[in-house]
Amino acid sequence: MLFSFSRCIVCPALPISLSPCRATQAPRSADLLPPRASAATHHAVERPSPLARLPPRSSASTAGEDRVLQMSSTVPKSSNIFWHDCPVGKTDRQKLLKQKGCVVWITGLSGSGKSTLACTLGRELHTRGKLAYVLDGDNLRHGLNKDLGFAAEDRAENIRRVGEVAKLFADAGLLCIASFISPYRRDRESCRALLSDGSFIEVFLNMSLELCEARDPKGLYKLARAGKIKGFTGIDDPYEAPLNCEIEIKELDGVCPSPSDMTKQVVAYLEDKGFLHE
Template structure:
């Protein structure tokens, strides 16, 4: 990517710490990663709703929704996937800087791309949540009919079928979504956030 000269980062008068103090909690990104059908969007929205009910400032960045706007120019090849995650990382960083808890629901199949995003954040601000669900269960759910299309050759480079998914090495949270209820999963995430004094 070509470097653009003659630009300087403008430091805000109101700092991230100021915004966190106003909100009454720290800010972070909850980075939900896993195969299609593992429950990323469902769980991210469920967690967001509980945060909202309890008065915390939060927002959800969903993979499909982002591709309707910010990333609508990207396809699904390796470069496009990499750029997709880079842009989301930058957007998530802005949300964290604004003092909010942002949930990011993206397959984000490659470790290197997730590690690049992690490097954008301060310590304990990037919380990788691996939704560990067997591909057969994800395929049986197939909420969007994508696995069926991939098996029929209609979707090239489909993660888990014709494109790899690289399991996180050291995620902060692992949730077995084929054996854990949404309520139990929410409890697990909130317990982590409270344990780290984010909430």
């Protein structure tokens, strides 16, 4: 896989650092939104973002804005490149698989049940003889995205890469299940824009912070409350709720639907929209 990089700094005494990034958008106050400026202070505990090493281009703009503009990896940096079509296309693969490629994008707070839904849904689709593949935030941060932290621009780059990978999977004819906090609306919308034919299905796990924090299976909320993790989504970092998602799954009176009920809701949508047939 190729990524484009817009700028590098070469210092004889240091390793070369190359990093892309993309713009993010201001948060909404109703959505657990501490000031966006907190993104700049994320690194008290985690290692510094590779993106943060790049200096701004002009002193007039803010460092974050300028870096995002100058490094936008959605702008191709290569020249003399040509699209190469292959004789076997998406339609052929979909016929073979008897399904239609799509991306089921699950977004929500840490602890909202994203991974649980992704796995339960993946299992249900598999049982139905459908080829699905789960891309999970924690997992991809062990490999493809291991150079990224949790500053806003790192999260944006994380989601940009995943969006591109998910698009390839959908093109391969798979039912791609992406499970990421993906806290910024703009980043999610960029992924949606990669799939223009209604095959981006955004699933919002609309669980309250109280519920997620009570679950806290990894103890991360406790650490964030104790100030041991900075920039934790929902505590001192924003989460921008979707405005027009395809599926919203909510708790009712503090009770969350079971994984099986959530899965049924998503499968019913996929069935209704024809993704489970060629």
